[in-house]
Amino acid sequence: MPQPASRRLSPPLSFAFACLLTGVVAGIGGLILSSLLHIIQHLAYGYSTDQILGHVSFLEGATQAPWWRRLLALCVCALVAGLGWWYLWQRMRPLVGINQAVREGAPPMPTGSTLWHVLLQIVTVGLGSPLGREVAPRELGALGAGHIARRLGLASEDVALLIACGTGAGLAAVYNVPLAGALFSLEVLLGRFRWRMVIPALTTSALAAWIAAQGLGNAPQYHLHMSAGASPQLMIWAIAAGPLLGLGAYAFSRITEQARVSAPRDHRLFFYCLINFPLIGLMGIAAPSILGNGKPIVQSCIDGTFTLPVLLMVLVFKLIAVWGSLKSGAHGGLLTPGLAMGAIIGTLAGMLWNSLLPGMPMEAFVLVAAPAFLAASMRMPMTALALGLELTRVDHSWLSPMVLATAGALATAHLCRQRWSR
Structure with a gap:
């Protein structure tokens, strides 16, 4: 009334x-x-x-x-x-x-x-x-x-x-x-x-x-160990890594979108889940960091605890787990999984860079790469950059390489969508 x-x-x-x-x-x-x-x-x-x-x-x-x-x-x-x-x-x-x-x-x-x-x-x-x-x-x-x-x-x-x-x-x-x-x-x-x-x-x-x-509590989601600001070397790496992150983001978005579209909503959903999640459990025995939303992967990349073979295994297992879960009909977000995939690619690219020009901490690569990958995969650059700052409480000086990598990733992903999404 x-x-x-x-x-x-x-x-x-x-x-x-x-x-x-x-x-x-x-x-x-x-x-x-x-x-x-x-x-x-x-x-x-x-x-x-x-x-x-x-x-x-x-x-x-x-x-x-x-x-x-x-x-x-x-x-x-x-x-x-x-x-x-x-x-x-x-x-x-x-x-x-x-x-x-x-x-x-x-x-x-x-x-x-x-x-x-x-x-x-x-x-x-x-x-x-x-x-x-x-x-x-x-x-x-x-x-x-x-x-x-x-x-x-x-x-x-x-x-x-x-x-x-x-x-x-x-x-x-x-x-x-x-x-x-x-x-x-x-x-x-x-x-x-x-x-x-x-x-x-x-x-x-x-x-x-x-x-x-x-x-x-008021603690940051991810804990960094760096004290110095971004270096000129990191600025160069950010420019070079942007297109690589954009390619990965485009592939990740295509894989996840297709998995969601083709997911069943009838009796097959139950049987798909019975196959998918125990398989993830088996992979989690060898790589427990793939379990959960992806936060453990990002923090492990920041801490530099992954060796190259383990990192490659985590990359493959996490991608299979995310694709399989969406394909089986489960629902959830791709924000933290996207950050995790970006952190992995950033760590791999950082390992290669440090093998040629050593000196940069691995967490610097992760900090720049993760939001750039997320921005390109979910098409939300401003939100992704804000997340990169707020989730880590990082110093403002890191914003410039983050923006450069994000711009390169966005441009590359956009070109890929124009070329292959017709």
Whole structure:
């Protein structure tokens, strides 16, 4: 029943209140989903079960777990993914994706189906699925924003804008990246940078990141060891490595897109998952860093702990695992897997460079290559660069080689799409 006119907020105040509430909901949602992910990881692999947020990383926990536990975790993941997504497609209301929800006049995201989809992603990534966890909080943030906007009676244009802001706020919450979250809303979902969009995007992402950090902590996602700034040698390497990263990003995006398009949604999904995830468990016995969303790979590349043979094995296994998971019908993000692939290629190129001109730390190559690869593979340069800065808290002087490598990667990937995507 409509409220009396004297009790209704004016449209500007209603929208401002909706933005604040969206940031709060996205932040709490990101905190809950991240905590749930850590609980599942600790229980599945049997490490630090007395604390949700401990000093033992997922890679350390998975490596210390006996081989049979890694395999068992992925077998459970196969059952959860196969049955869960089959039930979603066959028995629940059709999903409304974020890209569809941000269009004016789009139908609302169904609550039950969306929450089921969110939980499936978090549970499977916690059990060792190689896909990213960031889509789940984005969907949860979008769902909450849509409910808030419609309850407050906002216009359809404002509903779409708030859903985009809620999506970016969800990303900001789980990784503590307020700027990247806002840029994701503007660059990827809205495709425009207008004041009316920029202000709510920044507000919701900043608020969500701050709220989630109260429970998850304020530490960077990746820990660097460098003290000196970027060198002229790294600037030259960034220019040379850009095209290589662009070629890899184009190939990665084509492989993953085709796998997603051809993924089944009928009874075959269950049987594909029963094959794919135990296979990942077997590969994880030899290379535990491929388990999970890809963060262990990036940190290992930063630490320089991979030898060349192990790095090549991780590259092949991770690519097979991501392709197989998407092909089998599982869902998840490609943000952290993309960073992982970029880190691997950057490390390989860095090894070659140091064999000719030694002296640069391996983490410098990773820092430049990972966001450049992500920018080219997901076509979001501003967001990727912001992620590179915020995930590492790196000094501003590193931005120049990151931008150079990103420009080269973007140009090369664009030329490849023009040449081979017709």
